[in-house]
Each structure stands twice: as structure tokens, then as C-alpha cells.
Amino acid sequence: MALIVMKFGGTSVADMDRIRNVAQHVKREVTAGNKVAVVVSAMAGRTNELISWVNDATETPDPKEYDAVVSSGEQVTSGLLALCLQNEGVEARSWHGWQIPLETDDAHSKARITDIKGESLKSSVENGTVAVIAGFQGISPDGRIATLGRGGSDTSAVAIAAALDADLCDIYTDVDGVYTTDPRIVSKAQRLEKVSYEEMLEMASSGAKVLQTRSVELAMTKNVRLAVRSSFDDPASVPAVNLDGNSTIGTLVCNEDEIVEQQVVSGIAYAKDEAKVTLINVADEPGVAAKVFGPLAEANINVDMIVQNVSADGATTDMTFTVPEDDLARAISVLETRKDELRYEELKGATDIVKVSVIGVGMRSHAGVAANMFKELADKGINIQAITTSEIKISILIDAAYQELAVRTLHSLFGLDQETA
């Protein structure tokens, strides 16, 4: 017998038919002898409707009231799924965040989980009652409902799995696993059977949308084995989770040492939602970087890649960096108000760029990945505008026009193309 957490997102519970389908997935696991806690999102579109009302009420919503309104969507889904399960003869009850309680800090609308006092939840699940938990929400120190921010239901699921000491946290979504790259761009992309936490983390923060970065971080910290699989499979045709907590379908996100044959490169990710800012002929003197990036940090703008050219004349230089596309206008306005202090000649913003990342824990022990990568792209005539690296990732910034070519080229280069039978 395994204790598993199953998480279903908004498209998986979009209407009563989809909720009934979810009930079948859950029933399959219960019938196989597994103990189950389910974490659900709001029905697709519901949260956006609630947010639109909030924004209609006021331009500067109190985050506590925002949370009180927006959290209701998940409560509705959890009750409806509990009812559908009961209708199938499966014992079930709904749990709201405050009933568990799932405790958070007081950063309403983007709260972090501080503790889960899950004793009664755990004993209920262990006694065979399916727990249907409203995701995305907890209770703040002053007893108000707090939400975990967009995608928070993934984080709820992982935290619940850790609190219940679950054997597996199964994230059901609208794709059937994690791929070597986006299958819409590279038809030869392969589903990964296993991927390490570190790689998944780099993929998520490099543009892969299948899992929230926060939830992967938490899974890694808490050592929660995570699986990604599709809720659109026919519930009856899919095997249940093994009694030792292993799933035979989807992608398992786990510790490196669970992965026997490790590739050098596991995946190619890309992010189109970055923008490039260039300061031309800025003074090349100590402290200039602090003068540029300090105000941006204060304005809560995340700077990602930074390139500073070697100064030709020793007096001025060009500085290039990337920010989220949504923050570009704000970043430019912050820097324009400081033009006198920074003494740059020109300030340019551009959105026609893309970040492409090559990710793999095997890079640690294999030299030459970067060299191969740069040579191959040069052969294809692709100019690299900026580079950042981590121990297991190389990211480059290129002209958006070359995005598909670059992704396909690197996917082939690192041996990720699916072999045709």
C-alpha cells in the first residue's frame, strides 16, 4: 500500500464532467489499495472571474480581501469532487486550508507555507477516507485566508505530500510528462522517464511551464517524489500507482541517485517572455553596476542575464541585461529618472529576443558542452548576445527569429532526438 497525493489543475476540473473524470482517476487508486489525498485547483476560468470582480471593486485591492474572495474557487471544487467520489461509493471529505490547518506567513496573495499541522488530516487519510483539499490556500497568523500565489496549488500538493510523508505526489496536468523540449517545436522531443530535481528546477526557471519553480524547490528540500502525468488519459486504461509508490507512466522527478543512466544533457528549454535593456556608453567606473541594479532591485524588478563589454577607451562601456518582458517599461522608466547620475549616452529596450537553455546534471562531469554548443550555433549563423551558466545549465540570449532553429539544433546535437522505430 502506498500513500499518494494526487493534484489536479484548473483544466482537469473545468466542469462537472471533468470533475467526474478526476473522481475515476482517484477511485482507480483507492481500488488498488492506495491511501489518497487529492489537491484541487479552481475550475478553469473561475479564479480569473473572481479576480476581475476584485479589480472592478478597487484598483488597489487589500491582499487579505483579495485572498478571501479568490480562495473560494478551490473550496467549491473540493466540495464537488468529494461529492462525486461519494457518489462512486468512495469515502471522501473536503478540507479547506484553515481546516487542516495549512499555516502560512502573512504575505497575503503570495504567502509562503510555514507549517502544516496535519495530524487529523493524516489520520483521516490513513483510515481510508480520501481527503479532497482546496489547493492554493492556507491560514495566516491572524486567522485570515491566505493564498499562495499563482500556481500555488502545485506547492500545496508538495507541502501536503511532505506533511503526510507520502510515497508519491502525482501532478496531473494537460500534458503526459516532462519532455526533452517543447514537442510543439521539436516533433522528435521525447518524454523523460525520470528527471532530477535540479534539472527540473532549472527547466522550470528557464521557461518550461509544466511545473511551478516553487513546488520543485519544495519537493527537492522535502525529498518528495514528484510525478507529472496527464489527467486526460482514460482513467480506466491507466495502471494504478504500485504499492511501493511508483508510477509506470508520466515523468518522475526525483533524486539524482534514482536515475541510473544519466544523459549529459536532459533537456532544452526556452523563454520568450524576457526583454533586453542596453545602456550605451555608460561610465566605466567602480560602483556603476550598483547604481544601475540597486534601483531596479528596489523596484522589485528581477534582472537575469548581465553582460558588460570590455571597455575600449577605459572611460565608458556598454551594459546589457535582461528583465521580464512585463517589467520592461518600468525598468526603462526607473533608469531614465536616473540618467544624470548614470551618465549613459543611450538607453535601448528590445523584446525580440529569446533565452535558450541547455540543462543536464551530466554537465558536471562532462567538459566541452558549452564549446560544442557555441560552435554548432555559430555554424548555423546564430549570434549569441549573452551567456549565463550554472553548474548544470548553459543559457544563451539570441535573436527571437532563431528560436526554433536553435532549439532544434541543440536538441539534435545533444542526442535527444527520439529514435524512430
Added chain:
Amino acid sequence: MALIVMKFGGTSVADMDRIRNVAQHVKREVTAGNKVAVVVSAMAGRTNELISWVNDATETPDPKEYDAVVSSGEQVTSGLLALCLQNEGVEARSWHGWQIPLETDDAHSKARITDIKGESLKSSVENGTVAVIAGFQGISPDGRIATLGRGGSDTSAVAIAAALDADLCDIYTDVDGVYTTDPRIVSKAQRLEKVSYEEMLEMASSGAKVLQTRSVELAMTKNVRLAVRSSFDDPASVPAVNLDGNSTIGTLVCNEDEIVEQQVVSGIAYAKDEAKVTLINVADEPGVAAKVFGPLAEANINVDMIVQNVSADGATTDMTFTVPEDDLARAISVLETRKDELRYEELKGATDIVKVSVIGVGMRSHAGVAANMFKELADKGINIQAITTSEIKISILIDAAYQELAVRTLHSLFGLDQETA
């Protein structure tokens, strides 16, 4: 300064424009120096949508899950109104039933309030923060959300008013007060400035829909002064509640001794949703009434008026009684399965009847009301099929075709017609 509770029903908070209108009503009271707690229903139509999903999930919903789903509508409204108030510069926060906590018994979906631990609510209101309370809901002994049944928000409001020791509980609705009878039937109907709890209770249980019977009962028990007024009045043109807790508009429901000039009859109510059951030639012997009404009570069917004819032959009699129209089919089926035991000749059900009630505390001291009433109706050729009375009410059952004629006749007879200027 007065502490007041303001309650707004579903049509008063049907959309964002209506919620903003409610915020103006509340702001008027705050500006006038009153301390305010607001109780809100779900946006009109919302609860029905939630119930339709529940019924789609299962034919026999678990009342605990029903409550978890259905209570979400009021939570949304309370958050949105708090935001609209904040947007107007009025300090406000939302309260869910479990946050107060408003404690109930475990009769989910029709729970009764057992206690309100309102200390933090009260100190928050007294410190000048408007409390926007989700009506219709509380928390059951095992920590689940419990709803109070249809119309429960009126009951919430009265219970909150009692817990806060409020000077006035203002029920805002879609009519501007309590009338001597339905103005759609009698154009000369007058708005009552004051009406006693006892009269209001009889009116509510005799078909007047302006207030829930339960909420009036509770107001009488807890001595909560209740006002009924319209949320559709222009918030700016309406005077605020006096600082001694009196409203100059709408109808005040209060203790008899607050009413100086008491009419003999205060109002005429009617109920069309009753049905008549007649047992013809049933055995006239001891215990037959118990045999008829025992099984109906077991089936949870409320019997209202009962008439048993004097037996002509000493062996059999006809028995007539009324039940809610919705329960007629069930009542007939219950009695048909017991035909052998009851030995009646024929069983008839009819829905073409109406109950008309004359209500007034003045009846206690004025004899002859019933006699006048019966004579006047006889003069108009209206046949009375059954009669029940209480200390302050006389109800008659008549053919539905005569409903309007009877109501108008009695309204004139007891001097309730509005004088034209």
C-alpha cells in the same frame, strides 16, 4: 452613536454595481457616526448555480459537502463589499462564519445557531472597522462549515445583532417595508411604520415573504429591534439611522409597548402554496386522528389546518387538512399505503385553495373580529372551508378564485385602506 447591523440580500448585491450601491448605504451610516456590521447574502443566482452543481454531482448530497460548496457565495460577496468600502475610504474587513466564530449545531444545510463568540468581532466594530460578514453560515461542532438553510442570512443578521448588542438590525430588501397586505393585490395597502414581533411572526408564517419566520422568532427572543427597508432607495437621499438607533423610514419590528396607537388588525396575509387533503368516510373512532397524522409527521410533512366534520351516522366522518403544496404527492402516497388501516372511502387532494389570515395584537382586547369577518365574507358569497385561530390571528381556507376579493374585502373591513390625500 448607534451600533447597527445592516443586512443585504441577494438582489441587493446582485452585481458589482449593486455592491457599490450597498457600499454607499454603509458609508452613509459610518459618516453619520454609527458603528456598523454588515451581513450579506450571495450574489443573486449564485447559490442556485452552486446547488445545481451539487445536484449534478450526486442525487443524495452529503450535507457537509453541500454546505462547503454553497457557503462560498457569501464569502465572495463579503470580500467584494469590504473592497468597495475600502475603495470609498471606509475601513472594513470581511468575516466568514468560522472566523467569528458563529457556532452552530451539526444539522448541516439547516443548522441552528448555538453560540456566537463575538469578542474580536465586537472590538473590531467598536474600533470603527466595518465588519462585512458572510451570512447564512457558521461552523459546526466538528469544525466544518454549516449553512443555516434558505433565508438564513436574515437569521445570521439578527443573531449577530444580538451578539453585538446592536441598537438596530436593518434588513435591506427589495421592498420598502412591511405592508398591511400585498400592494400588488390591494393598491390601497399601507406601509406599516411599526409592527410587533408577534404580528410579524404571524404574517411571516401566513405567507408574507418580507422576513423569514426564524429571524423574527430570534429577534423576539433576543429583543433585537428589526427594521425592514429598501436597498433600492438612492443611498444619498435617505437619512442615516439616528444616533439613538432609530430609523425614520421603512418598518420597525419591535416590542408591542413601543407601538403607541395599536390597530385592532395590522395586516392581511395570504398563502397560495398550501394544498388540501380530504379523507371521505373515514371511521369515526378514537385514535383515528393519530393514525392519520402520526405517519405524516414521521414523513416530516407539516399539517396546518384541520377540520373534522361532526359525524352524521356516528360511524364515519370526513376529515380535511392542509399540507404544503410541495408535500401533497408524498402526503397522498403515505395515506394510500395505509388505506386498509384507516378504512376511508375516498382520498382527495386539491391545490385550488388559498389561506387568508387576518393578524393583529388588538384582537386580544377586541371581541367580534371573527364574527365581522365571517359575515362580510358570507355577504360576498365566499365559502369558508376551514378555520384556525391563534390569540392574534384568524386564518381561513377558501377557494383560490376568491383570493383577491377576500383580501380586498378584509383590508377595507378592518380600516386598513390608505386614505387618499
